[in-house]
Amino acid sequence: MKINKREVKDDECYWSLEDQKEISILLTKQNKDDWWKSLFKVGPEIDTQKLEPEPSKLSNLDNETRATVGKMMFDQRQKQMRLPTSEKIKNQDMLQQFMEQNPDMAKNFSNVCQTLR
Incomplete structure (x- = not known):
């Protein structure tokens, strides 16, 4: 599956309907270190240069x-x-x-x- 030309792991992506009014979507990226500027092709973008990665050991x-x-x-x-x-x-x-x-x-x-x- 491709979302905004980014690859996700098909077998690790899920959606669910919560309280009959909200859809919850989990997308697991192929490359967890890849930062997406936006989720969909159309929509607002964020400046990934301003983001700070989580500290790692x-x-x-x-x-x-x-x-x-x-x-x-x-x-x-x-x-x-x-x-x-x-x-x-x-x-x-x-x-x-x-x-x-x-x-x-x-x-x-x-x-x-x-x-x-």
């Missing part, structure tokens, strides 16, 4: 999203303390490993290593 997120948010939080803290971000740490580790595996070349790259730190 890291434990409510899937593993991949939780890892991404955790990395972003770590990088933000590192930047605030003027410390290397996870990407810079990864690059430093890779260079260090390369230098350990190639000691003759390490002498030539010693200045590069100092610059990255």
Whole structure:
């Protein structure tokens, strides 16, 4: 079913007649994080930029999203303390490993290593 070109889960949408005078409709969106500007094609729209999402806990997120948010939080803290971000740490580790595996070349790259730190 499409309402205002937005997809809903057909098997999770219900309607009921209450007190013989009101219709109650429950529409479950395919993507619960999608914000609709309006319910129907014709009708008033709201400015979704002014809406604030409900706060969520890291434990409510899937593993991949939780890892991404955790990395972003770590990088933000590192930047605030003027410390290397996870990407810079990864690059430093890779260079260090390369230098350990190639000691003759390490002498030539010693200045590069100092610059990255």
